Amino acid sequence: MTTNVGVIGLGAMGSGMARSLRRRGSQVHVFDVRAEAAQAFAADGGVACASAAELAAQCSVIVSVVVNAAQTESVLFGEGGCAAAMKRGSVFVMCSTVDPNWSIALEARLAALGIFYIDAPISGGAAKAASGEMTMMTAGKPEAYAAVGPLLDAMAAKVYRLGEQAGAGSxxxxxxxxxxxxxxxxxxxxxxxxxxxxxxxxxxxxxxxxxxxxxxxxxxxxxxxxxxxxxxxxxxxxxxxxxxxxxxxxxxxxxxxxxxxxxxxxxxxxxxxxxxxxxxxxxxxxxxxxxxxxxx
The missing domain is CATH 1.10.1040.10 (N-(1-d-carboxylethyl)-l-norvaline Dehydrogenase; domain 2)
Structure with missing residues (x-):
């Protein structure tokens, strides 16, 4: 896998997921509000970005591993957000634990911009994230899965596909x-x-x-x-x-x-x-x- 993929949020789970993607051959671009976390990842291979928008300009797939819906909103639509910089046909993979109705609404909001969406909360802890053995509870359209299937498999041992509409995973x-x-x-x-x-x-x-x-x-x-x-x-x-x-x-x-x-x-x-x-x-x-x- 040589896909340019972006990971936003390098906490306990996100850093492990980024390493799993890098280990499987992706060129991984990363952004975190703690610039030192992104630089530390890049020092071992990868690209540190100064903003979510900079990351989005270089990646067709973005994996967001932030804490909640408010942070996801900021990542997408806040200052330096990635939504405006994402190309049509790109895929946004949302891994936070959120209200399912909010996730459903986000899918529609991104679809209006020509962006595919995977509702993909995660479980398993930091150790399993680092080893690529965590669980992903996903839902999304077939076109989105076609673009990101191997990437999901690189991050998780179990990728459950729970429906074609966002919300089911959440x-x-x-x-x-x-x-x-x-x-x-x-x-x-x-x-x-x-x-x-x-x-x-x-x-x-x-x-x-x-x-x-x-x-x-x-x-x-x-x-x-x-x-x-x-x-x-x-x-x-x-x-x-x-x-x-x-x-x-x-x-x-x-x-x-x-x-x-x-x-x-x-x-x-x-x-x-x-x-x-x-x-x-x-x-x-x-x-x-x-x-x-x-x-x-």
Whole structure:
């Protein structure tokens, strides 16, 4: 693959995705609001761009890996945005977790400019992004897939094609985030109860991870708690946002989500208590009367 492809947003996921594309033979152009991140990527091969517009002028495919819909709007239509610089027939791949209705509207907005759109939220974490083994939940028109199929396969081990209209990928991602958020909150509650009852935390972790009560989130996130390391791989405020989106989608159709509502309140409490930018496992810090493991 020698396609000129642009990646906007070099955070934990975007940087890994850019490296996966480079490893598979693409000429990768990158832009990030932190110029040093783009320069660091370019130092190992690739092209650092000073703006999204500069990147768009050189690439027929742009992969956007920013935090939310507002940042995506800025990337496309803000000062130095890429939409005005993209050629007709180019493809914009949107990887953020957003309201599905916003994604549907964005597809129409870009179509009016002659730009194809892939609704493509991602999951799997930084390690899988770096190794090209993450999951993409995608939806888009056949013409868009024809242009970017090999690029998607270079970034992800699983590329699910969920429909020909934007929104389907974002709906599935919203449901995934419902489960992820509830599972983290439940894992924190279980570990907190164990600590309150004087159970050895390492022994509890060992037993649960080999028993029916285990979940991927318990196994992954409670390891952070055991090590006392709350360096954010996915921050508390990510789930304030994502569970908020879950509840917004359900509220529109008057659909009850009691577990999601409780988990959202737990992350809101953790955020307000000063843990907004810590790892999402820091939701355990809202429980009173427990002594958490210290950083080893």
């Amino acid at each position: 709906k599935v991602k919203i449901i995934n985030q419902l489960l992820a958020g509830v599972h983290i909150a439940a894992a924190a509650e279980a570990m907190a109860l164990g600590l309150r009852e004087g159970v050895d935390a390492k022994a509890l972790y060992e037993v649960i991870t080999h028993s029916a009560g285990n979940s991927w989130m318990f196994e992954n996130r409670m390891a952070h708690v055991l090590s006392g390391d709350y360096t954010p791989l996915s921050a508390v405020d990510i789930f304030v946002k994502d569970l908020g989106l879950v509840l917004d989608v359900a509220r529109a159709s008057k659909f009850p989500l009691p577990l999601s509502s409780t988990a959202h309140q737990m992350f809101m409490q953790a955020s307000t208590a000063g843990f907004a930018r810590e790892d999402d496992s820091a939701v355990i810090k809202i429980f009173p009367g427990i002594e958490l493991p210290k950083k080893s």
